């Protein structure tokens with residue numbers, strides 16, 4: 001929760017972490033986008049998540065699902081599937097999450113992926129087509145698809161996978177970008193993944209390990225200019241690996 005909220009602040013968005021269903025009716029109208037992150041799941045949080053997804057849908061607000069550790073337990077999988085069927089604007093996960101969401105037996109031990117993002121692209125396309133959501137997969141290469149259109153992002157550094165909640169943070173950043181460009185959530189998601197990756201690249205020049213990269217990533221997101229983004233962006237359309 002710390003890094004997610006700070007990533008949003010550094011990027012110019014305004015986070016609020018609201019869990020309980022009692023707050024959903026009043027709070028959702030104030031939000032430009034909603035993130036449902038199942039990372040630390042419990043039955044109270046789950047009620048809040050279902051209510052938030054319903055409220056966002058009813059208000060035609062973009063909402064984004066992070067299906068953390070899909071396939072990890074029966075309880076988690078059942079409820080992630082239920083949320084996914086509510087048709088989020090975007091589902092963003094790692095390769096193992098998205099392959100499990102497409103019905104594959106999960107081989108991951110928990111929140112980290114054991115598969116490559118390139119190998120999950122077909123699963124992402126299939127989930128996107130079945131559900132009608134945009135699907136983003138992160139990893140060494142990030143992919144975003146609506147089932148037919150695809151965008152590829154090749155920014156970022158491998159050390160990002162050694163900082164907990166970088167996945168959740170980039171999901172939240174994608175929600176903020178979609179709030180700005182609700183007409184093109186696929187493009188907005190690709191741009192969010194790219195911006196996050198570029199910030200990590202800028203930070204990595206002075207990082208000594210995961211802890212200093214984590215701090216530097218927040219600084220870089222805050223200080224990066226449009227010129228930095230345009231100079232370093234590696235973003236393209238299509239599904240060529």
Ligand SMILES: Nc1ncnc2c1ncn2[C@@H]1O[C@H](COP(=O)(O)OP(=O)(O)O)[C@@H](O)[C@H]1O
Nearest residue numbers: 094113138139140156157158160161166167170
């Ligand atoms: N090997 C890698 N090279 C470059 N960037 C990476 C690599 N692994 C992860 N990332 C980046 O780290 C962020 C989190 O992705 P990932 O680790 O796949 O998510 P999760 O934390 O959900 O498993 C994304 O921005 C992704 O692009």
Ligand SMILES: Cc1ncsc1CCOP(=O)(O)O
Nearest residue numbers: 039040111164165166167168
């Ligand atoms: C360790 C852990 N346990 C539940 S959520 C979480 C963090 C997930 O990390 P990420 O957001 O990078 O997938």
Ligand SMILES: [Mg+2]
Nearest residue numbers: 068094167168
């Ligand atoms: Mg994750």
